[in-house]
Amino acid sequence: MIELPAAVQAMSVRGPEWARWVEALPGWTQNQLREWELRVDGASTNGTTSLVLPVRTPRGQPAMLKLGFPDDESEHEHLALRRWAGNGAVRLLSAQPHRRALLLERLHSRDVTTVRDVEACAVVCGLYRHIHVPASPQFRTLTAWLELRIAELAALPRNTAVPRRLVEQALTLGRDLVSDPASRGTLVHTDLHYGNVLAGDAGRWLVIDPKPLDGDPHFEVAPMLWNRWDDLAGDVRDGVRRRFHTIVDVAGFDEDRARAWVIVRMVHNAVWELQQAPHPDPTWLTVCVAVAKAVQD
Missing domain, CATH: 3.90.1200.10 (Aminoglycoside phosphotransferase (APH), C-terminal lobe)
Structure with a gap:
């Protein structure tokens, strides 16, 4: 079972919808890893509204699995990334928008x-x-x-x-x-x-x-x-x-x-x-x- 970072666990205090999302997140993450045949490749991190996992694809490609809270702001994130197609932005490898699941190219941690x-x-x-x-x-x-x-x-x-x-x-x-x-x-x-x-x-x-x-x-x-x-x-x-x-x-x-x-x-x-x-x-x-x-x- 995926262990959530403390910062992700703390998101549950934001309200009932957040609490339900955090509770379901470990199982949801396991299902996504299995469906896309991904292997976890390091410690999980998080964004303000998401869990992010370093993974390897079936071909060994390094990538990041991002699982986001289903808010309005993130609903069309996949469309923007697909529109940019890696030009000035991280490349989208795969998406399941209804689950807020994105598979992204792995970048360096330096910002x-x-x-x-x-x-x-x-x-x-x-x-x-x-x-x-x-x-x-x-x-x-x-x-x-x-x-x-x-x-x-x-x-x-x-x-x-x-x-x-x-x-x-x-x-x-x-x-x-x-x-x-x-x-x-x-x-x-x-x-x-x-x-x-x-x-x-x-x-x-x-x-x-x-x-x-x-x-x-x-x-x-x-x-x-x-x-x-x-x-x-x-x-x-x-x-x-x-x-x-x-x-x-x-x-x-x-x-x-x-x-x-x-x-x-x-x-x-x-x-x-x-x-x-x-x-x-x-x-x-x-x-x-x-x-x-x-x-x-």
């Missing part, structure tokens, strides 16, 4: 957190041209996501802990973005940060773990600003702005549009955190507000 943050921003931007391809009709749309966020922001009481100026700004920007045709049509990763870019063979960097949407490439910027927060020791504002302008310059993005999406995302993140009653994380709230302010001060 771009090993590279200085501004240089890492340039590395990630270099992958945009490979993964920002026309979206197929199966993907959920970023505009549908944004419509829900606009409704949430509009319903906020005026005394919410997020500065009212930022809430009003996010509402105005969100309404402009949701009606703009440029907010649709491109396959976007949506969770592209330093830990989701791993080293492949021949010096290649490859993205992993997409939460794909049909959307706007400018939506990708924000996670590169809020991750590796501890690296921004000293002048946080200048550090955020250096990352922001590096991404905009290297990617050839429209600065105002990138800024708009950062503000919308960070305000949404802050509001979401406030809803995690009774214990929202004050540090994360501070990060969200600081990033939203830094890109425009």
Whole structure:
């Protein structure tokens, strides 16, 4: 029987659905190994919502078996990986989407957190041209996501802990973005940060773990600003702005549009955190507000 890492076992506290998933995971994993004739080839690890096992295929090829929690964000991960076909992203070898089971090429464990943050921003931007391809009709749309966020922001009481100026700004920007045709049509990763870019063979960097949407490439910027927060020791504002302008310059993005999406995302993140009653994380709230302010001060 597969022994789950402590971090995966701890996911059961997230709610009843998670508890059922964690309980069923060892047996489900054994069934998947048997069905694909895989041999476990090392210690298991995990993502935020998944169990990951190093395996060998029947032909001896090293691979990774990923078994994910069945949430909406991961539903179309296999479609994105299949669309990219190893171009700028980890290669998908096989998938059983209804089980959230993916067999992936095995990459190295090194990610771009090993590279200085501004240089890492340039590395990630270099992958945009490979993964920002026309979206197929199966993907959920970023505009549908944004419509829900606009409704949430509009319903906020005026005394919410997020500065009212930022809430009003996010509402105005969100309404402009949701009606703009440029907010649709491109396959976007949506969770592209330093830990989701791993080293492949021949010096290649490859993205992993997409939460794909049909959307706007400018939506990708924000996670590169809020991750590796501890690296921004000293002048946080200048550090955020250096990352922001590096991404905009290297990617050839429209600065105002990138800024708009950062503000919308960070305000949404802050509001979401406030809803995690009774214990929202004050540090994360501070990060969200600081990033939203830094890109425009």
